[in-house]
Amino acid sequence: MATIQDVAKAAGVSVATVSRVLNNSGLVQEETRETVMEAIRALNYQPNLLGRNLRRMETRMILVLLPNISNPFYSRIVKGIEDVAHKNGYNIMLCNTDSDKMRERIYLELLKKRLSDGIILMASELSREELLELGKNYPVVQCCEYREDVEITHVSIDNYSAAKKAVNHLIGQGHKRIAMISCKNNFLSTVQREAGYKKVLEESGIEFDPDLLAYGDYGYKSGLRTAKQFLSMQDKPTAIFAISDMMAIGAIKAVRQAGLKIPEDIAVVGFDNINFASMCEPELTTVSQPKYDIGCYTMEFLIRQIKGESKSSQAIFLEHELIIRASTVK
Amino acid sequence: MATIQDVAKAAGVSVATVSRVLNNSGLVQEETRETVMEAIRALNYQPNLLGRNLRRMETRMILVLLPNISNPFYSRIVKGIEDVAHKNGYNIMLCNTDSDKMRERIYLELLKKRLSDGIILMASELSREELLELGKNYPVVQCCEYREDVEITHVSIDNYSAAKKAVNHLIGQGHKRIAMISCKNNFLSTVQREAGYKKVLEESGIEFDPDLLAYGDYGYKSGLRTAKQFLSMQDKPTAIFAISDMMAIGAIKAVRQAGLKIPEDIAVVGFDNINFASMCEPELTTVSQPKYDIGCYTMEFLIRQIKGESKSSQAIFLEHELIIRASTVK
DNA sequence: AATATGAATGTAATGGATTACATTCATATT
DNA sequence: AATATGAATGTAATCCATTACATTCATATT
Numbered sequence: 230m231a232t233i234q235d236v237a238k239a240a241g242v243s244v245a246t247v248s249r250v251l252n253n254s255g256l257v258q259e260e261t262r263e264t265v266m267e268a269i270r271a272l273n274y275q276p277n278l279l280g281r282n283l284r285r286m287e288t289r290m291i292l293v294l295l296p297n298i299s300n301p302f303y304s305r306i307v308k309g310i311e312d313v314a315h316k317n318g319y320n321i322m323l324c325n326t327d328s329d330k331m332r333e334r335i336y337l338e339l340l341k342k343r344l345s346d347g348i349i350l351m352a353s354e355l356s357r358e359e360l361l362e363l364g365k366n367y368p369v370v371q372c373c374e375y376r377e378d379v380e381i382t383h384v385s386i387d388n389y390s391a392a393k394k395a396v397n398h399l400i401g402q403g404h405k406r407i408a409m410i411s412c413k414n415n416f417l418s419t420v421q422r423e424a425g426y427k428k429v430l431e432e433s434g435i436e437f438d439p440d441l442l443a444y445g446d447y448g449y450k451s452g453l454r455t456a457k458q459f460l461s462m463q464d465k466p467t468a469i470f471a472i473s474d475m476m477a478i479g480a481i482k483a484v485r486q487a488g489l490k491i492p493e494d495i496a497v498v499g500f501d502n503i504n505f506a507s508m509c510e511p512e513l514t515t516v517s518q519p520k521y522d523i524g525c526y527t528m529e530f531l532i533r534q535i536k537g538e539s540k541s542s543q544a545i546f547l548e549h550e551l552i553i554r555a556s557t558v559k
Numbered sequence: 560m561a562t563i564q565d566v567a568k569a570a571g572v573s574v575a576t577v578s579r580v581l582n583n584s585g586l587v588q589e590e591t592r593e594t595v596m597e598a599i600r601a602l603n604y605q606p607n608l609l610g611r612n613l614r615r616m617e618t619r620m621i622l623v624l625l626p627n628i629s630n631p632f633y634s635r636i637v638k639g640i641e642d643v644a645h646k647n648g649y650n651i652m653l654c655n656t657d658s659d660k661m662r663e664r665i666y667l668e669l670l671k672k673r674l675s676d677g678i679i680l681m682a683s684e685l686s687r688e689e690l691l692e693l694g695k696n697y698p699v700v701q702c703c704e705y706r707e708d709v710e711i712t713h714v715s716i717d718n719y720s721a722a723k724k725a726v727n728h729l730i731g732q733g734h735k736r737i738a739m740i741s742c743k744n745n746f747l748s749t750v751q752r753e754a755g756y757k758k759v760l761e762e763s764g765i766e767f768d769p770d771l772l773a774y775g776d777y778g779y780k781s782g783l784r785t786a787k788q789f790l791s792m793q794d795k796p797t798a799i800f801a802i803s804d805m806m807a808i809g810a811i812k813a814v815r816q817a818g819l820k821i822p823e824d825i826a827v828v829g830f831d832n833i834n835f836a837s838m839c840e841p842e843l844t845t846v847s848q849p850k851y852d853i854g855c856y857t858m859e860f861l862i863r864q865i866k867g868e869s870k871s872s873q874a875i876f877l878e879h880e881l882i883i884r885a886s887t888v889k
Numbered sequence: 890a891a892t893a894t895g896a897a898t899g900t901a902a903t904g905g906a907t908t909a910c911a912t913t914c915a916t917a918t919t
Numbered sequence: 920a921a922t923a924t925g926a927a928t929g930t931a932a933t934c935c936a937t938t939a940c941a942t943t944c945a946t947a948t949t
């Protein structure tokens with residue numbers, strides 16, 4: 230493996246000159262530049278980034294922690310993050326946390342040990358204290374899911390309004406018994422979506438029925454399970470609002486297995502507008518988040534932090550949209 | 560940011576001793592060890608991996624190149640890769656290539672510039688020459704998709720037999736006009752799956768009809784489009800074999816949109832057994848690959864290469880399985 | 890008591906690239 | 920002709936942790 234020394238020797242110049250050529254720092258005579266380039270080609274030289282990174286004390290790598298890459302919700306967001314990163318000369322490292330604190334901490338180590346210049350958290354399980362500590366010392370942005378009790382920039386949508394819009398749509402279709410499939414976690418989005426659901430019921434003069442609120446884990450199976458639960462009730466709901474498309478798709482399956490029709494017997498609304506929402510039968514009404522843009526903004530704010538341009542933390546909310554499809558209207 | 564020097568000074572020992580403590584190299588008096596540990600805690604010291612990596616000339620990072628993280632087929636494989644990597648003290652960097660050669664090359668740079676100790680290629684677009692060159696100089700393993708004309712270890716299934724098994728199943732159900740949705744690429748898996756399809760037709764005395772072979776891009780939409788094409792024929796097929804579940808799910812959609820029944824009017828078989836195969840309506844008959852194990856083996860062989868334990872390249876084939884569901888039998 | 894042994898610790902070189910500072914030398918200025 | 924200027928290039932320090940080799944010193948061996 231050739232080093233910069235080898236190149237310098239081969240080209241008959243000093244390492245400083247080679248380095249100047251590598252970094253286009255001007256101030257190198259064209260003739261010299263060519264000699265050096267030739268030596269680089271001849272030796273098939275590749276600068277060793279370990280040396281460069283140590284000296285510059287930066288890696289131009291960004292950690293992106295997400296619970297699970299197989300969750301289709303994240304893929305567009307990641308695309309946005311990646312595009313902005315590459316445009317700015319950064320590379321990203323995707324890390325599956327499995328929603329496991331320990332695993333998350335393993336990756337945080339990489340940041341703390343300087344193998345990454347900054348980190349994006351998609352649905353962190355970290356405690357308030359850990360987050361605070363992290364945000365104080367390193368560039369961090371929370372994406373989609375966030376804690377509002379820490380001073381760390383976050384990019385997301387207004388989940389409260391989004392949930393209200395979804396449930397209001399069902400009310401508009403004449404539904405009175407509306408069930409909700411939520412999740413038992415402490416995510417702000419969950420709290421806000423539940424609050425939005427309850428608020429609309431209240432505004433519509435419908436009493437909240439605890440039996441119509443069930444909990445899943447964002448996944449297909451949990452949607453199937455909880456929907457079955459609803460269907461076994463004497464006084465079945467006529468509509469189901471799930472806080473993830475995957476759970477909504479599970480609910481659709483349960484309804485169809487029970488021999489009921491969608492949306493005639495039971496309407497279903499999801500959340501996220503993943504690709505599959507328009508592939509399933511019937512197509513799913515759902516809340517669409519501007520996933521790609523969320524990713525772009527997230528990365529942009531992170532880069533600003535890395536460059537030391539931004540002083541204080543910011544709260545960014547992007548627009549959402551209710552996409553009405555066959556699972557709620559004929 | 561504290562360095563090892565600061566710790567040494569604070570603990571009143573030399574940097575060598577601190578390093579020994581950090582690396583549990585024995586030969587450090589318990590008392591000294593504790594003094595050092597205390598200094599580390601007091602200064603909140605984190606070893607700078609840039610220094611360590613440069614010195615050791617390794618990063619314990621593995622690049623994993625895959626076309627698209629949103630393809631659910633890959634998520635289980637990645638899980639296997641990750642688990643084995645972590646068990647061996649490696650971290651992985653997932654990289655979306657978008658099946659774009661240029662993008663792939665950007666990531667290869669990271670390997671060549673020593674920011675990674677090895678690389679796993681999932682469906683590389685690289686030319687034979689590039690792959691050869693890469694395999695000669697760096698630890699590489701091909702996962703699932705591979706070129707057999709380069710001497711680089713690969714882990715996959717026997718796609719020829721798998722396709723034969725799938726089509727034979729359709730023949731067994733009495734089908735005579737069997738369409739295939741393949742892809743126009745040079746992947747060996749594609750070639751082998753097409754060969755398996757044709758072989759079974761031949762063995763069954765059915766003449767191959769070029770009109771029954773269409774091409775998609777593994778995605779849902781292309782399945783929808785090509786299936787519509789088949790359905791518009793006068794002499795429609797009675798079964799469709801797609802080389803990805805996503806395309807099969809698209810085909811299912813097309814069939815249902817045409818008002819036809821599955822499997823009565825048209826049977827559909829997919830390939831990969833992604834999660835959604837058992838979530839869609841009707842559930843999809845498909846070829847199941849041992850995705851998690853493929854990931855594990857891939858990583859194990861890569862680590863062996865990194866350690867310099869393996870001499871020659873190897874061809875590993877794992878068992879597949881045809882999973883029969885409602886899309887082909889009532 | 891003299892010497893050998895080896896555990897514990899320290900000193901300094903090392904890895905590769907960058908960069909502050911120093912030097913050289915041709916040209917411009919007076 | 921003497922001096923100033925500044926482009927081009929070189930020298931050596933630097934980033935941080937690891938580790939080969941050196942040193943110290945207590946204990947064991949004869």
